[in-house]
Amino acid sequence: xxxxxxxxxxxxxxxxxxAGANRVEICSCLDLDGISPSVxxxxxxxxxxxxxxxxxxxxxxxxxxxxDEEFEMMKxxxxxxxxxxxxxxxxxxxxxxxxxxxxxxxxxxxxxxxxEAIFHRAFDYSKDGEEVMDDLINIGIKRILTSGKSPxxxxxxxxxxxxxxxxxGRIEIMAGSGxxxxxxxxxxxxxxxENFHMSAKNKRKTKMVYLKEAKLYQDIGxxxxxxxxxxxxxxxxxx
Numbered sequence: 001x002x003x004x005x006x007x008x009x010x011x012x013x014x015x016x017x018x019a020g021a022n023r024v025e026i027c028s029c030l031d032l033d034g035i036s037p038s039v040x041x042x043x044x045x046x047x048x049x050x051x052x053x054x055x056x057x058x059x060x061x062x063x064x065x066x067x068d069e070e071f072e073m074m075k076x077x078x079x080x081x082x083x084x085x086x087x088x089x090x091x092x093x094x095x096x097x098x099x100x101x102x103x104x105x106x107x108x109x110x111x112x113x114x115x116e117a118i119f120h121r122a123f124d125y126s127k128d129g130e131e132v133m134d135d136l137i138n139i140g141i142k143r144i145l146t147s148g149k150s151p152x153x154x155x156x157x158x159x160x161x162x163x164x165x166x167x168x169g170r171i172e173i174m175a176g177s178g179x180x181x182x183x184x185x186x187x188x189x190x191x192x193x194e195n196f197h198m199s200a201k202n203k204r205k206t207k208m209v210y211l212k213e214a215k216l217y218q219d220i221g222x223x224x225x226x227x228x229x230x231x232x233x234x235x236x237x238x239x
Contacts (some may be wrong), residue, residue, distance in 0.1 A: 001194040001235045004174065005223055006034060006056075010044060012223035016200075017051050019228035025090055027056035030199055030221060035061055036077055046084035054118060055081050057091040057108070064094040064122040071104060078111050088115045088142070092122025100126050106139040118143045121176060124150070130159075133167055143172035145197055152178030153187055161191035168192075181230035188238055196235065200227035 005016035006025040016024050026042055027034035035058045042055055059066065059073045066074070071093075078089055089112045093101040100123070109117040119141045126132075129149060136144065148156020148163075153175040164173045175187050176197035184196055202224035 001188075001239045002196070003228070003232055003235055004052075004054075004195065004197045005228055006030060006197065006199045007223050008034065008037070009222065010041060013045050013048070015223050015225040016228055017048065019225045020232035021051065021228055023052035023054065023087075025054050025056060025197070026086075027058070027090075029061065030201065032061035034058060039080065042081055042084055042086065046086050053086045054088040054090050054116065055086055056120070057081075057089050058120075064092050064125065065096055066093060066104075074108065075111055078108065082112070082115060086115065088112065088118055090118040090120050090145070092120040094122055094126050098125075098127035100128050100132055100136070102132075102135050102139060105136075105141070109140040113140075116142045118145065120145045121147065124148075124156075124177075130163055130166075133163060133171070137167070137171050141171060143174055143195065145174045145176045147175070147177035154178060154183055157187065157190050160187070160193055164191050164193050181227060181234050184231055184234045185238060196231070198228075198231060200224045200231065202227065 002022040004023040005021045007013045007016055008028045008030045013024055026037045026045055028037045029035050034056050036056055045053055057074050057077050059070045091108055093104045095101045117140055123144055123146050147153045148159035150156030172195055173193055174195035174197050175193045179196050179198040200223045201221055203219045203221055206220055
């Protein structure tokens with residue numbers, strides 16, 4: 001069983017690692033559901049040992065239908081980040097009609113090799129459902145982050161259970177959205193899923209004394225070490 005923490009700062013990375021997370025998803029701007037991180041953040045975290053590291057490839061927030069120029073940016077980012085000591089890339093692309101763009105996804109999978117390719121929650125926002133799983137497996141997707149086509153993993157537990165049991169051994173299903181230490185056991189018991197994704201987000205006040213009009217920056221988000229540790233302890237009890 002594995003615990004993945006999505007982080008958007010080095011502070012959050014350290015909290016995740018020291019609290020026992022198995023893997024981090026490196027991104028930026030989690031308040032916007034995560035976009036591609038800075039080269040500096042990836043470079044620094046890539047030097048850390050004893051934890052898996054995957055990188056979000058998402059050129060902008062909002063939807064997952066990308067222009068040709070944005071798609072080229074995604075390929076460029078993968079080419080740059082491949083030189084770092086990381087384990088994989090996380091991305092998701094949709095067509096204008098809401099279906100998963102398998103051709104472009106395959107292109108990114110091939111470019112990512114030998115790193116892992118993970119399809120993120122664009123799956124939940126797509127028109128596609130269980131019928132696309134074989135296609136994603138065949139083009140080389142190793143893992144899917146999903147809430148079971150619902151707002152939260154708890155709400156999508158039936159779908160999660162179905163695809164996890166049907167495709168186990170062929171692709172990893174990772175539960176995400178609303179996952180925390182208090183519901184990991186329920187998700188595991190009802191679905192059999194053994195991969196959990198969470199941000200463990202909390203807020204703290206800025207350390208700046210002088211703020212002037214920068215009220216927007218008074219609260220800083222971070223991944224809370226105590227919340228991660230509680231989640232890890234739950235997983236260890238279930239393992």
